[in-house]
Amino acid sequence: MADQQEPTQRLKLPEVLPVLPLRDTVVFPFIIMPLSVSREKSKAAVDAALVDHRTIFLVAQKDKDAEDPGLEDLHEVGTAAVIMRMLKLPDNRIRILVQGITRAKIKQVKRKKPFLEASITKLEEGDFSKDSLEQDALIRNVRKGLDRSASLGKPVASEVMVVANNMENPGRLADLAGSNLDLGLSDAQELLCIQDPLERLRRVNDLLYQELDLLVMQQEIDSTAREDMDRAQREHFLRYQLKAIQNELGEGNELAEEVEELRGKIAVAGMPQEVEEEVSRQLGKLERMHPDSAETSTLRNYLDWMLSIPWSEETPDNLDLKKALQILEDDHYGLEEIKDRILEYLSV
Structure with a gap:
């Protein structure tokens, strides 16, 4: 979702926060995101945060299937966030809307019933220069990449593009772009851990253009x-029309049935690909012809001959030279030189 005004201007970050473990999501600073909460300990952490400062620590689990994660099951770096809204759902889940405040690192996790609490350290954003050519180039590139991804069908909200086009802070732009990419958990967590704004923007630029390559390929496949x-639909429609016309004229029914029968025989004949393509092309010509034309008879004979060839049948080689000589002597009188050449060929 779109980046909003800095909540740190309004909130003082507590040193100890309730912990909300996330199965497969990373929330970036200044990004607004809806979250669904169903575990009892997680709901208790949300309730505690709403009572005290409305601030909570969001951190991804290393194993998304862990039902009761402890310190060893959580990544070290997460995001302190403010709960903007909470809605209880009929199925006993709750839906919260959060906005990231800042990157933070876990110092210590306390297992406090019925939820986890962590003492955290804020991770300060690195400095960046306003007069860096590389930075300006990366900012332009990321903006262009976001716009390109939207044109390729990725759902990028218009307000995201407005914010991105007016964002000059490289770190904030990196977080905004990263939150709008289809990142795996490891890539998103890696991005969250990068404190240097320019380095983070470089990494986002790489990830963004990897996704663009996938989007282009997907569009080509779809096309x-x-x-x-x-x-296929056009051919089916044309065949249907042709049959309707032939039926109306009282002709072609017998030929159409013959063509379908031949098409089935071609499919199971085991012909080489090039041969099958040519035979199918000739069958298509037959299908379009008048049943009584002279060329129809010629094509019928051609197709019957091609189908009579045992394309997929093989016989074992018999290299018995004495038997071969006997067959040649029985079937052919004279021609001794030719017989010798045949036997010489077989012996090799």
Whole structure:
């Protein structure tokens, strides 16, 4: 979601916060995000945060399947966040809207019933120069990449583009762009751990253009599939029309049945690909012809001949030279030189 005004201007960050472990989500500073909470300890942590400062520590689990995570199950770096809104759902879950405040690191986790509490240290943002050519180039590149991803069909909200186009802080832009990428947990956590703004923007730029490559490839696959489907639908429609016209004229029923029978035989004949393509092309010509034309008979004979060839049948080689000589002598009188050449070929 879009980056908003800095909540740190309004809130003083407590040193100890309730902990909300997240199974497969990383929340970045200044980013507003909805979260669904179902575990009893997590709901208790939310209740405690709402009572005291409305501030909570969001941290990703190392193993998303861990039901009761402890210190060893949590990443060291997370995000202190403010709970903006809470809604109780009929299925006993709660829905909260949070906004990240700052990166923070766990110093110590206390298992306090019925939820975890952590003492945290705020991770200060590194400095950046306003007169860096590399920084300016990266900012332009990331803005361009976000715009390109939206044009390729990725759902990027218009307000995100407005904020990105007016964002000059490289770290904030990196967090905004990162929150709008389809990142795996490891990549998102890696991004959260990078304190240097320019280094974080470099990493986001790499991840953004990796995603763009995937989006382009996906669009090409979709386009090819759509073209194939359109072509198949068009051919089906044209065949249907052709049959309707032939039925109306009282012709072509017998030929149409013959073509379908031949098409089935071609499919199971085991022909080499190039041969099958040519035979199918000739069958298509037959399908379009008048049943009584002279060329129809020629094509029928051609197709029958091609189908009579045992394309997928093989016989074992018999290299018995004495038997071969006997067959040659029985079937052919004279021609001794030719017989010798045949036997010489077989012997090799």
